């Protein structure tokens with residue numbers, strides 16, 4: 001499933017220096033080493049199986065890592081987000097950013113920043129936003145995915161739902177990439193580990209390919 005035509009030499013990595021700095025400058029929650037691991041996972045994906053899809057676009061940071069690989073491989077990245085923020089992004093929570101509130105309605109709106117990020121990165125033709133609730137979109141989704149990146153709501157319910165509703169859309173041979181997987185509770189919240197990562201391994205359908213920080217790359221075999 002490796003596509004040598006799309007793999008760049010190890011010294012260059014999957015992104016150019018300027019693509020890397022655009023991704024690093026974007027607002028969001030993706031440390032540089034995990035972002036590069038995400039892009040490297042996309043290089044391994046077999047795009048003949050289908051497009052890529054991420055849950056949790058936020059301000060476009062992860063899309064800046066996946067988008068250039070999609071462009072190079074002639075596919076697209078669908079980015080699903082209701083753009084109203086997760087629980088931990090709301091007022092009074094640790095990851096709240098007051099700049100991202102629409103003052104007229106008093107709710108978060110990350111879509112304008114997302115669009116600006118993707119525009120400035122030159123990725124508008126390959127990063128396709130889908131604005132809506134993850135489960136609602138999944139219920140109507142029918143296209144097999146070469147790579148599914150789950151980085152949406154991190155509570156038990158949203159994480160379980162993302163696994164339950166999206167996992168069946170990963171094509172055999174496709175990749176399931178999960179962010180914020182913390183086996184040690186001291187490092188962070190449990191749901192991506194307990195409600196996505198462990199069930200995926202226990203399903204017997206996925207095998208781990210790599211781990212970088214809190215990013216896990218599994219393959220559906």
Ligand code: SAH
Pocket residue numbers: 027028029030055056057058059060061062063080081082083084085086087110132133134135151152153154158
């Ligand atoms: N991948 C991003 C970070 C995502 S943060 C980055 O690289 O920076 C998590 C995102 O999930 C938030 O933008 C939030 O709006 C979205 N989200 C949470 N629950 C959701 C749901 N049920 N449906 C759609 N999006 C959801």
Ligand code: MG
Pocket residue numbers: 029151179180
């Ligand atoms: Mg995350």
